[in-house]
Amino acid sequence: MELVQAYISRNKDRFLDELLDLLRIPSVSADPAYSESVHKTAASVAQSLKNAGAESVEICETAGYPIVYGEKIIDSSLPTILVYGHYDVQPADPIELWTNPAFEPIIKTTPIHPEGAIFARGACDDKGQMFMHVKAFEAMIKNNALPCNVKFMIEGEEEVGSVNLGVFVKNNHARLKADVILVSDTGMLANDVPSITTGLRGLSYVEVEVTGPNRDLHSGLYGGCVANPINILAKMIASLHDENNHITIPGFYDKVIELTDGERREMAKAPFSKEAYCTALDIDDVMGEAGYSTPERGSIRPTLDVNGIWGGYTGEGAKTVIASKAYAKISMRLVPDQDPIEITELFVNHFESIAPAGTRVKVTPHHGGEPAVTPIDSVGYKAASLAYEKTFGKKPIPVRSGGSIPIVAMFEKELGLKTVLMGFGLDSDAIHSPNEHFGVFNYFKGIETIPYFFKYFNELNQA
Amino acid sequence: MELVQAYISRNKDRFLDELLDLLRIPSVSADPAYSESVHKTAASVAQSLKNAGAESVEICETAGYPIVYGEKIIDSSLPTILVYGHYDVQPADPIELWTNPAFEPIIKTTPIHPEGAIFARGACDDKGQMFMHVKAFEAMIKNNALPCNVKFMIEGEEEVGSVNLGVFVKNNHARLKADVILVSDTGMLANDVPSITTGLRGLSYVEVEVTGPNRDLHSGLYGGCVANPINILAKMIASLHDENNHITIPGFYDKVIELTDGERREMAKAPFSKEAYCTALDIDDVMGEAGYSTPERGSIRPTLDVNGIWGGYTGEGAKTVIASKAYAKISMRLVPDQDPIEITELFVNHFESIAPAGTRVKVTPHHGGEPAVTPIDSVGYKAASLAYEKTFGKKPIPVRSGGSIPIVAMFEKELGLKTVLMGFGLDSDAIHSPNEHFGVFNYFKGIETIPYFFKYFNELNQA
Numbered sequence: 001m002e003l004v005q006a007y008i009s010r011n012k013d014r015f016l017d018e019l020l021d022l023l024r025i026p027s028v029s030a031d032p033a034y035s036e037s038v039h040k041t042a043a044s045v046a047q048s049l050k051n052a053g054a055e056s057v058e059i060c061e062t063a064g065y066p067i068v069y070g071e072k073i074i075d076s077s078l079p080t081i082l083v084y085g086h087y088d089v090q091p092a093d094p095i096e097l098w099t100n101p102a103f104e105p106i107i108k109t110t111p112i113h114p115e116g117a118i119f120a121r122g123a124c125d126d127k128g129q130m131f132m133h134v135k136a137f138e139a140m141i142k143n144n145a146l147p148c149n150v151k152f153m154i155e156g157e158e159e160v161g162s163v164n165l166g167v168f169v170k171n172n173h174a175r176l177k178a179d180v181i182l183v184s185d186t187g188m189l190a191n192d193v194p195s196i197t198t199g200l201r202g203l204s205y206v207e208v209e210v211t212g213p214n215r216d217l218h219s220g221l222y223g224g225c226v227a228n229p230i231n232i233l234a235k236m237i238a239s240l241h242d243e244n245n246h247i248t249i250p251g252f253y254d255k256v257i258e259l260t261d262g263e264r265r266e267m268a269k270a271p272f273s274k275e276a277y278c279t280a281l282d283i284d285d286v287m288g289e290a291g292y293s294t295p296e297r298g299s300i301r302p303t304l305d306v307n308g309i310w311g312g313y314t315g316e317g318a319k320t321v322i323a324s325k326a327y328a329k330i331s332m333r334l335v336p337d338q339d340p341i342e343i344t345e346l347f348v349n350h351f352e353s354i355a356p357a358g359t360r361v362k363v364t365p366h367h368g369g370e371p372a373v374t375p376i377d378s379v380g381y382k383a384a385s386l387a388y389e390k391t392f393g394k395k396p397i398p399v400r401s402g403g404s405i406p407i408v409a410m411f412e413k414e415l416g417l418k419t420v421l422m423g424f425g426l427d428s429d430a431i432h433s434p435n436e437h438f439g440v441f442n443y444f445k446g447i448e449t450i451p452y453f454f455k456y457f458n459e460l461n462q463a
Numbered sequence: 464m465e466l467v468q469a470y471i472s473r474n475k476d477r478f479l480d481e482l483l484d485l486l487r488i489p490s491v492s493a494d495p496a497y498s499e500s501v502h503k504t505a506a507s508v509a510q511s512l513k514n515a516g517a518e519s520v521e522i523c524e525t526a527g528y529p530i531v532y533g534e535k536i537i538d539s540s541l542p543t544i545l546v547y548g549h550y551d552v553q554p555a556d557p558i559e560l561w562t563n564p565a566f567e568p569i570i571k572t573t574p575i576h577p578e579g580a581i582f583a584r585g586a587c588d589d590k591g592q593m594f595m596h597v598k599a600f601e602a603m604i605k606n607n608a609l610p611c612n613v614k615f616m617i618e619g620e621e622e623v624g625s626v627n628l629g630v631f632v633k634n635n636h637a638r639l640k641a642d643v644i645l646v647s648d649t650g651m652l653a654n655d656v657p658s659i660t661t662g663l664r665g666l667s668y669v670e671v672e673v674t675g676p677n678r679d680l681h682s683g684l685y686g687g688c689v690a691n692p693i694n695i696l697a698k699m700i701a702s703l704h705d706e707n708n709h710i711t712i713p714g715f716y717d718k719v720i721e722l723t724d725g726e727r728r729e730m731a732k733a734p735f736s737k738e739a740y741c742t743a744l745d746i747d748d749v750m751g752e753a754g755y756s757t758p759e760r761g762s763i764r765p766t767l768d769v770n771g772i773w774g775g776y777t778g779e780g781a782k783t784v785i786a787s788k789a790y791a792k793i794s795m796r797l798v799p800d801q802d803p804i805e806i807t808e809l810f811v812n813h814f815e816s817i818a819p820a821g822t823r824v825k826v827t828p829h830h831g832g833e834p835a836v837t838p839i840d841s842v843g844y845k846a847a848s849l850a851y852e853k854t855f856g857k858k859p860i861p862v863r864s865g866g867s868i869p870i871v872a873m874f875e876k877e878l879g880l881k882t883v884l885m886g887f888g889l890d891s892d893a894i895h896s897p898n899e900h901f902g903v904f905n906y907f908k909g910i911e912t913i914p915y916f917f918k919y920f921n922e923l924n925q926a
Contacts, residue, residue, distance in 0.1 A: 030780035091778060094679070160780050187684075201683060205781045214745035216557070216896040220664060220866030221650075223796050224766030225757045227750040230791075231700060231769050238701035241694070282677035285820035287690040294688045303687030306694050307784050308775035313792060315554060317493035317623050318668045318829040320794050320867075321770050321895050328693075329776060331783050333686050357748035366781040403683030404783075432784050433679040 003143040004451050008135070012444060015135045016107075016118075018048070019443065022087075022127050023120040026103040029065060029088035029160045038156050041087045042066045045154050048131070052138035054152060062164035065156030069175070072141065073149045079461045080149035081454060082178035082417070083137075084407070085130030085185065086158035089122035090432045097434035107440065112191070112428055117437040124438035125431035129184035129424060130154055132443060136450035145451070147458040151178055158185075161205075161367020162407050169414045180380040180457065181411050184446060186401055186423025191441060193271060194392040196384055197421040199299065199400035200408055202334030202371035204344045205307075208351060209362040210236070210326045216312075217322040227358035229326040230311045236354055236361075237328060240304055244290035247304050247332075249350045255337045259300055270295065270397055280428060299400035303333045329366075333402060340368030340406075369406015372419070379460045380420040387422075387452035391445060422446075422453060466606040467914050471598070475907060478598045479570075479581075481511070482906065485550075485590050486583040489566040492528060492551035492623045501619050504550045505529045508617050511597050516604035517615060525627035528619030532638070535604065536612045542924045543612040544917060545641035545880070546600075547870070548593030548648065549621035552585035553895045560897035570903065575654070575891055580900040587901035588894035592647035592887060593617060595906060599913035608914070610921040614641055621648075624668075624830020625870050632877045643843040643920065644874050647909060649864055649886030654904060656734060657855040659847055660884040662762065662863035663871055665797030665834035667806045668770075671814060672825040673699070673789045679775075680785040690821035692789040693774045699817055699824075700791060703767055707753035710767050710795075712813045718800045722763055733758065733860055743891065762863040766796045792829075796865060803831030803869075832869015835882070842923045843883035850885075850915035854908060885909075885916060 008015070027041035028034040042059050045068045050057045054070030065088065073080075092102035100106045105120035118128065133152070140146040153176065155165050169176060186197040212229040213222070242248050259267070272295050274286060288297035297303070311326030313319035334343055348363045355361040374381060376398050388396040401421075408419045424446040430436045471478070490504035491497040505522050508531045513520045517533030528551065536543075555565035563569045568583035581591065596615070603609040616639065618628050632639060649660040675692040676685070705711050722730070735758050737749060751760035760766070774789030776782035797806055811826045818824040837844060839861045851859040864884075871882045887909040893899045 030782065031778065091776070091782060093776070093778065097678070159782075203683075203783070205783070207781075212746065215560070215893060215898075217744075218866065218895040219766075219768045219770060219794055220666075220796060221761060221864070221890055223768045223794070223865060224751050224760040224764060225749055225865075226744060226746060228768050230772050231704070234697040234700035234769065234772070235704075237694060237697035241698075281675075281680075281689060283675065283689060283821045286688055287819065287821045288687050297687040298684060301687060303682075305682045305686045305691050305785055306697065306775065307682060307782060308777045308786070309693050309697070309789065310773045310777040312769065312771035313554070313556070314771045314773040314790075315494065315556065318670075318792065318794070319493065319554060319622075319770060319895065320666070320668070322768055323771070326772065327777075329781065331682055331686070331781070333683055356750065358746045358750045401684070402686060402688075403681065427684055430678060432681040432782065435678070 001145065001451065001455065004139045004145045005448060007139045007143055008447050015447065016440070019118065019128060019131050020105045022131060023105040023122055024103055027088045027122070027156065028091050029157050030091050038065050038088060042068050042156055045087050048134050049152055052134050053141035060168065062168055064164045067165065067168050068154040069152065071151040072146060074146055078148040079458055080151060080178040081457060082151045082153060082176060082181045083133045084181055084183045085133060085154045086126045086156065087130060087154055088156040088159050089127065090159050092121045094434060099435055112426065113439040113441065116440045118440065118443070119435055119437040121436055123436055124425040124429040125436065126158065126185045128438040128443055129446065132184060132424070132446035133450060135447045139447070140451050140454065147454050151176065163367065165407055166410055169410065173415065176415055178417060179461065181417050181419040182422060182453065183405065183419055184422050184424060185405055186403065186421045187425040187427055188423060189270065189397060189399065190426065191439065194388045194394060194396040195399045196381065196388065196396045197401040197423055198376055198398040199373040200371060201402055201404050202338060202340050203369045203404040203406060204332040204334060204340045204347065205366040205368060206344060206347055207329050207364045207366060208327065210355070211324060211360045212358060213322065213324055216324050219320040219322045222322055226322065227356060228322050229359060230323055232356060232359050233311065233326040233328060236351065237306055239354060245288055247302065249346050251346050252302070252343065255339065256302060257336050264296065267295065267400070268293065270399055298402040300335055302335050302338060304330065306330050333404060334371050336371045336373055338371060340370055344368055369404050370409035372408040372412065374418055374421065378418055380418055380457065383453050383457035383460055384420050384422050386456040387449050390452045391449045422449070464608065464914065464918060467602045467608045468911060470602045470606055471910050478910065479903070482581065482591060482594050483568045485594060486568040486585055487566055490551045490585070490619065491554050492620050493554050501528050501551060505531055505619055508550050512615055515597050515601035523631060525631055527627045530628065530631050531617040532615065534614040535609060537609055538612070541611040542921055543614060543641040544920060545614045545616060545639060545644045546596045547644055547646045548596060548617045549589045549619065550593065550617055551619040551622050552590065553588070553622050555584045557897060562898055575889065576902040576904065579903045581903065581906070582898055582900040584899055586899055587888040587892040588899065589621065589648045591901040591906055592909060595647060595887065595909035596913060598910045602910070603914050603917065610917050614639065626830060628870055629873055632873065636878065639878060641880060642924065644880050644882040645885060645916065646868065646882055647885050647887060648868055649866065649884045650888035650890055651886060652733065652860060652862065653889065654902065657851045657857060657859040658862045659844065659851065659859045660864040660886055661839055661861040662836040663834060664865055664867050665801060665803050666832045666867040666869055667795040667797060667803045667810065668829040668831060669807060669810055670792050670827045670829060671790065673818065674787060674823045675821060676785070676787055679787050682783040682785045685785055689785065690819060691785050692822060693786055695819060695822050696774065696789040696791060699814065700769055702817060708751055710765065712809050714809050715765070715806065718802065719765060720799045727759065730758065731756065733862055761865040763798055765798050765801060767793065769793050796867060797834050799834045799836055801834060803833055807831055832867050833872035835871040835875065837881055837884065841881055843881055843920065846916050846920035846923055847883050847885050849919040850912050853915045854912045885912070
């Protein structure tokens with residue numbers, strides 16, 4: 001292991017340059033305009049795997065963007081780790097809020113990242129974190145120190161709901177046979193407070209359209225006489241939360257598993273400062289469901305948020321128009337045992353039922369995903385915990401996260417495998433936002449920690 | 464007058480072609496990108512006035528777009544009619560809903576316009592209606608039949624609140640001295656139900672911005688923990704109307720003059736079919752303030768409508784983001800004696816007061832305008848009524864309109880003059896909407912009717 005770590009130390013500059021090159025390809029999966037770049041990124045990832053020493057590397061075509069597969073089987077009697085990651089990224093807009101172009105990475109220091117952070121779309125989510133595995137693998141291979149088998153499955157549609165991954169997994173049970181799935185697409189509490197995500201929220205995402213009159217109208221002549229789709233949409237959205245910020249969709253909470261008081265007390269031990277939280281976001285107070293703390297609201301409770309809204313005249317100046325249509329994108333984060341398909345149905349039925357006379361409503365479901373929990377007594381979790389303890393010098397805290405990686409539940413269903421979420425990002429890394437970044441410290445810490453996971457996972461399996 | 468009408472008949476093709484040329488210049492005053500075209504339109508209007516026989520024609524520069532002035536003084540002892548109109552137009556968007564390009568006028572028939580209608584932005588509002596006056600003037604001049612003095616004041620900022628017209632009027636009291644102001648920028652009930660607008664609503668227009676966290680956030684990590692500016696904006700907008708669709712801004716109705724039961728009975732005599740209204744708009748019901756009929760809601764009652772809303776991710780697909788900011792454009796139509804400045808203040812104070820902890824609100828007032836009422840016993844109204852009766856064969860109905868022409872109240876204050884609103888458009892002409900049009904019948908009916916107004920206004924003044 002000394003050789004591996006020394007190799008990593010020696011090659012830091014190159015490891016960083018290679019990541020910057022990868023970040024320069026704008027692999028925005030949500031926008032068809034970037035299609036060529038997304039394919040180019042897949043090819044680049046495949047080449048990186050080959051260069052690192054992977055075998056059977058293949059760009060597996062799907063109905064959408066391809067999945068990059070590669071493996072290194074050293075001994076079929078040894079355990080196999082299946083590494084999952086994604087090479088696609090979120091759209092960069094609003095681009096005007098970036099301080100550097102989103103696909104021209106720069107490194108600069110921040111108060112949280114005194115050693116510098118890489119600013120670029122995808123730096124943390126997930127190119128940077130995915131690439132840590134490629135480099136850690138390279139370090140182990142080049143030093144003849146790979147302790148077990150490894151398989152890579154890197155997809156290009158995570159940011160649009162992994163629409164074709166399920167089919168791929170279903171059709172490749174044998175090829176994907178493994179003992180654990182390892183993913184770095186989450187975060188830690190702080191650079192000096194390592195943590196491992198043990199729970200993920202599910203997701204239901206819908207787009208709604210409210211139609212009033214059949215054409216845009218002059219608000220002077222028709223104002224006050226007809227249902228204005230924007231006002232109605234606002235009213236319908238407002239009605240989705242009550243005065244305690246409970247979600248009002250009938251049946252929404254029916255399957256939510258409430259944590260015991262003991263579990264909540266355990267959770268409350270993770271450090272959290274409301275003052276620091278508010279200061280970082282420049283807000284004077286938090287807001288959320290009555291009866292729960294902010295960390296609880298963001299992890300063990302389901303939520304409903306409007307992610308986008310539009311309608312009418314949004315240009316410069318004033319236009320006195322009543323729009324014919326108004327739109328919103330709405331997502332719900334789900335917790336065990338809420339089922340995304342069932343929740344989407346509840347939403348559609350409720351939203352249609354509250355549309356007033358004079359309007360029509362159309363709800364289009366986008367992707368969804370099931371919530372998931374990783375048990376902390378599994379071999380995978382234990383190996384990860386030991387690995388973090390080794391490189392950070394302290395035992396990591398298990399935390400439930402508010403985010404969603406819907407494929408974790410799918411992996412369990414299809415492959416019968418638990419997923420270990422070894423994330424090295426920070427909440428402040430602004431993923432999905434302008435100025436996304438990833439600490440240089442975090443990038444290398446990930447590359448250093450991953451080989452220890454391989455080592456301990458192998459050892460614990462042998463024991 | 465026979466000569467005048469014969470001249471109009473003879474020149475119909477040319478009158479139409481000249482209007483189409485004027486409509487081809489995209490004079491969108493709200494968007495700085497069209498600045499050159501707006502100036503070009505002013506020059507075109509000035510040239511048309513000169514060609515028609517106007518004197519002292521001048522393109523009067525202002526701090527914004529110029530005002531075109533021209534006059535023909537035949538005898539200072541005769542009455543003077545001041546014609547007002549505007550050569551600027553609303554933005555054309557959403558452009559994808561136009562069946563022809565907005566600035567490439569075409570003529571086609573519709574069920575309401577079997578003789579054809581001119582489809583183009585500004586066809587009705589107000590290039591078409593303004594140009595009727597230029598052509599009617601030409602017909603009177605060329606046949607030595609102008610019965611009294613006339614002055615033209617055609618501005619280029621009506622669609623953005625006539626911001627510089629007030630200054631111009633204040634500085635030109637002597638030049639603008641007249642006996643009545645004549646404006647064609649309103650509509651009639653139907654081509655076989657002539658009507659004259661006797662009341663206009665005022666306007667308060669504001670843009671609101673709700674800020675939550677200082678940057679866009681990942682909805683998985685922060686959803687449910689912080690105030691989401693879009694959800695909050697929706698809630699704030701929803702709260703502006705109560706369950707009876709009364710506006711909840713404290714003090715909003717304090718100065719509203721309620722009509723007497725007699726006045727409301729008189730109003731109710733104007734033909735109105737809710738069925739036809741709903742069918743035309745493809746809605747299953749109307750919506751509005753409890754206790755008032757649809758025509759009342761659209762004319763004698765103040766209203767509040769969102770004209771535009773935007774925030775977050777509005778592109779293709781799904782993005783799980785909590786936006787840092789959300790925006791809306793909101794307009795309020797006002798009735799006598801509501802004061803737009805006072806109402807705007809009430810709105811700002813109320814909107815700021817309802818912003819919850821965790822958010823900040825900024826309200827930017829756009830333009831406003833006072834409501835106005837034209838008495839039907841004035842010489843101007845009587846002359847207009849006689850003129851319509853002559854050309855339509857039936858007496859026009861006086862109606863209160865829901866629209867706003869804020870400068871009408873300003874004219875009365877500054878110049879002490881009442882305005883006669885001789886409009887020839889129809890509600891169905893889709894002004895401010897895609898596929899705005901103006902009936903060919905209406906265009907020529909306007910040109911034919913205006914000379915009669917001149918005749919009767921002169922005669923009634925002599926009497």
